[in-house]
Amino acid sequence: MSLAMNEVTTRGAIAVRSVDKSYGTTQVLHEVDLDVAAGEVLVVIGPSGSGKSTLLRTINHLEKVDRGTISLDGELIGYKVRNGKLHERRESEILAQRTDVGMVFQNFNLFGHLTALQNIIEAPIHAKGVAKATAVARAKQLLARVGLADKADAYPRQLSGGQQQRVAIARALALDPKVVLFDEPTSALDPELVTEVLEVIKDLAKSGTTLIIVTHEIGFARDVADRIVFMDGGRVVEEGTPAEILGNPRNERTKSFLSKVIEPAFNI
Amino acid sequence: MPPAVKTTQAHAGQQPATEAVQEPSVAEDDPSSAPNSAAPNTATPNYADYAVVAARHPWRWVGTVIVVALAAAVLYSLVSNPRWEWGVVAQWFTAESILRGLGQTLKLTVISGSLGFLLGFILALMRLSSSPLFSSVSWTFSWIFRSTPLLVQLLLWYNLGYLYETIRLGVPFTSITFAEFQTTSLISQFAAAVLGLTLNQAAYSAEIIRGGILSVDQGQIEAATALGIPRWRRSTRIVLPQAMRAILPTAFNEIIGLVKGTSIVYVLAYSELFYTVQVIYNRTQQVLPMLLVATIWYIVITSVLSIAQYYIERHYSRGALRTLPPTPLQKLRSFISTHAPIRSTASSTASNTAPKGQS
Ligand SMILES: Nc1ncnc2c1ncn2[C@@H]1O[C@H](COP(=O)(O)OP(=O)(O)OP(=O)(O)O)[C@@H](O)[C@H]1O
Ligand SMILES: [Mg+2]
Numbered sequence: 001m002s003l004a005m006n007e008v009t010t011r012g013a014i015a016v017r018s019v020d021k022s023y024g025t026t027q028v029l030h031e032v033d034l035d036v037a038a039g040e041v042l043v044v045i046g047p048s049g050s051g052k053s054t055l056l057r058t059i060n061h062l063e064k065v066d067r068g069t070i071s072l073d074g075e076l077i078g079y080k081v082r083n084g085k086l087h088e089r090r091e092s093e094i095l096a097q098r099t100d101v102g103m104v105f106q107n108f109n110l111f112g113h114l115t116a117l118q119n120i121i122e123a124p125i126h127a128k129g130v131a132k133a134t135a136v137a138r139a140k141q142l143l144a145r146v147g148l149a150d151k152a153d154a155y156p157r158q159l160s161g162g163q164q165q166r167v168a169i170a171r172a173l174a175l176d177p178k179v180v181l182f183d184e185p186t187s188a189l190d191p192e193l194v195t196e197v198l199e200v201i202k203d204l205a206k207s208g209t210t211l212i213i214v215t216h217e218i219g220f221a222r223d224v225a226d227r228i229v230f231m232d233g234g235r236v237v238e239e240g241t242p243a244e245i246l247g248n249p250r251n252e253r254t255k256s257f258l259s260k261v262i263e264p265a266f267n268i
Numbered sequence: 269m270p271p272a273v274k275t276t277q278a279h280a281g282q283q284p285a286t287e288a289v290q291e292p293s294v295a296e297d298d299p300s301s302a303p304n305s306a307a308p309n310t311a312t313p314n315y316a317d318y319a320v321v322a323a324r325h326p327w328r329w330v331g332t333v334i335v336v337a338l339a340a341a342v343l344y345s346l347v348s349n350p351r352w353e354w355g356v357v358a359q360w361f362t363a364e365s366i367l368r369g370l371g372q373t374l375k376l377t378v379i380s381g382s383l384g385f386l387l388g389f390i391l392a393l394m395r396l397s398s399s400p401l402f403s404s405v406s407w408t409f410s411w412i413f414r415s416t417p418l419l420v421q422l423l424l425w426y427n428l429g430y431l432y433e434t435i436r437l438g439v440p441f442t443s444i445t446f447a448e449f450q451t452t453s454l455i456s457q458f459a460a461a462v463l464g465l466t467l468n469q470a471a472y473s474a475e476i477i478r479g480g481i482l483s484v485d486q487g488q489i490e491a492a493t494a495l496g497i498p499r500w501r502r503s504t505r506i507v508l509p510q511a512m513r514a515i516l517p518t519a520f521n522e523i524i525g526l527v528k529g530t531s532i533v534y535v536l537a538y539s540e541l542f543y544t545v546q547v548i549y550n551r552t553q554q555v556l557p558m559l560l561v562a563t564i565w566y567i568v569i570t571s572v573l574s575i576a577q578y579y580i581e582r583h584y585s586r587g588a589l590r591t592l593p594p595t596p597l598q599k600l601r602s603f604i605s606t607h608a609p610i611r612s613t614a615s616s617t618a619s620n621t622a623p624k625g626q627s
């Protein structure tokens with residue numbers, strides 16, 4: 001079930017420029033700047049409520065930013081530049097942009113009334129206009145890649161959590177996205193199911209798709225990340241290679257967060 | 269914890285015979301409290317070769333006898349009392365005029381039912397939309413049509429010609445006109461009936477559908493949005509089918525209500541089932557048997573709808589249940605094929621519902 005294929009590409013570069021986002025009076029993102037190179041695997045860590053999910057959601061335009069811009073391969077998400085002004089894109093253009101950005105949720109969010117296969121082919125057919133036969137063939141291929149070739153006709157509730165999350169990953173990949181966003185993909189899973197999902201993501205990391213992964217699995221972050229970003233209070237506090245951030249954090253808040261997350265692991 | 273487990277196992281291993289003798293005697297003394305009182309000092313003896321004695325439900329049998337006796341009494345009076353005039357019922361039941369009236373009733377139900385629910389769906393989406401205009405238009409619609417009696421609405425639509433002599437299609441506040449109709453020729457009895465029933469039905473079903481949509485997990489919509497699935501497809505393919513589980517029971521209530529509710533259009537002298545029956549008994553004076561004819565037809569339609577409801581609800585519970593329960597037909601077939609008279613599931617469900625059922 002190796003996902004490592006010779007499709008190493010140079011697409012999927014993301015640039016986040018001084019993004020602010022508030023819900024009512026609480027400001028959730030402060031002047032966030034972030035560059036993700038094409039094919040890079042970026043892991044985002046940080047305490048609860050630090051704005052990690054919100055950042056991912058703005059990249060997919062599920063949330064509008066209040067200020068700043070986000071671009072994918074140089075193209076602004078949600079806006080178009082015309083005559084020196086930012087024009088909001090039409091709904092259909094936003095939908096098309098979303099098909100370039102896959103998203104995997106903490107609670108899987110598989111469509112409960114559709115089988116695994118139907119879950120995967122829905123978006124390629126109706127968001128991208130792929131022919132049904134093509135979409136089905138591709139879906140079966142993807143199910144095989146995540147090790148679930150025999151579960152095509154199972155409904156989500158008939159699958160274990162780990163299997164559901166792997167179907168959800170296959171569903172995100174079916175759109176051939178340039179970037180895949182993972183929001184705590186293993187937090188809702190029993191410990192023994194975490195590995196099977198992380199294995200799939202690790203294989204995906206080798207395939208050259210840009211990945212942004214929010215996770216509390218520090219060991220996994222060390223293995224898979226090209227770069228780690230630590231967020232706190234809606235700001236990017238520190239970023240660097242796994243060795244720098246996990247081995248030798250400079251910021252006090254990073255240190256105290258890591259001591260809470262990592263130490264219990266040493267005691268086992 | 270582990271030491272405790274060990275001692276009980278050892279205990280059980282040493283004294284299996286005494287445990288085996290004591291347990292059943294406790295159970296016989298006081299069946300209701302047996303599990304609790306036995307629990308604390310239980311070791312874990314091996315019950316593998318004990319025979320299972322099914323729990324007895326004496327009150328269930330008493331209930332069953334009472335219900336059967338009542339049902340028999342009602343049936344006997346229906347059959348034996350000559351004033352029900354079953355001969356007249358049989359003679360008119362499939363008479364051509366009755367069947368024509370029945371056809372009209374079904375036509376009204378199907379047309380205003382489907383138009384009503386379609387409009388209700390759109391109203392529900394409007395109500396849930398982020399546009400304040402859409403949502404207040406939808407709210408106002410439901411408010412008006414739910415707060416006026418259907419009878420009044422029907423008479424208003426039928427008398428629209430008195431209020432507005434002509435209906436003009438054109439650009440408002442200008443003299444540009446594409447077409448102009450006499451209201452009285454446009455609003456027939458049928459049109460008034462369909463308009464009244466549809467709009468009224470739409471107001472109620474909008475609320476039912478809105479409730480169903482709200483019951484669907486927000487994450488489903490979010491996932492569909494993130495996948496770039498267009499808005500209309502999101503509503504019809506992702507949200508609505510899952511909302512159906514909450515919508516269907518109430519929706520069928522509404523449709524069954526609508527079948528009988530169509531009888532109200534007799535005020536427009538529209539010859540649906542109930543009006544037809546009235547015309548006949550005004551002529552023949554056989555009031556009760558004719559009402560019985562109509563009643564039996566309404567029961568037949570409702571029964572068919574109830575069966576349809578069962579299978580449609582089953583269809584929409586795909587994926588929501590890990591395994592679908594067998595249909596009554598499948599149960600019956602397996603019951604006959606295994607031919608075990610004391611199938612626990614079959615007998616318990618039957619006797620469970622018997623005392624409560626409205627037989
Ligand atoms: N729709 C919303 N309305 C109001 N406040 C919100 C909303 N969504 C998130 N927030 C607030 O924004 C802040 C950041 O939330 P976010 O979900 O991005 O945090 P997170 O870093 O993903 O946390 P976690 O690790 O617990 O998932 C929190 O304080 C949260 O309460
Ligand atoms: Mg989060």
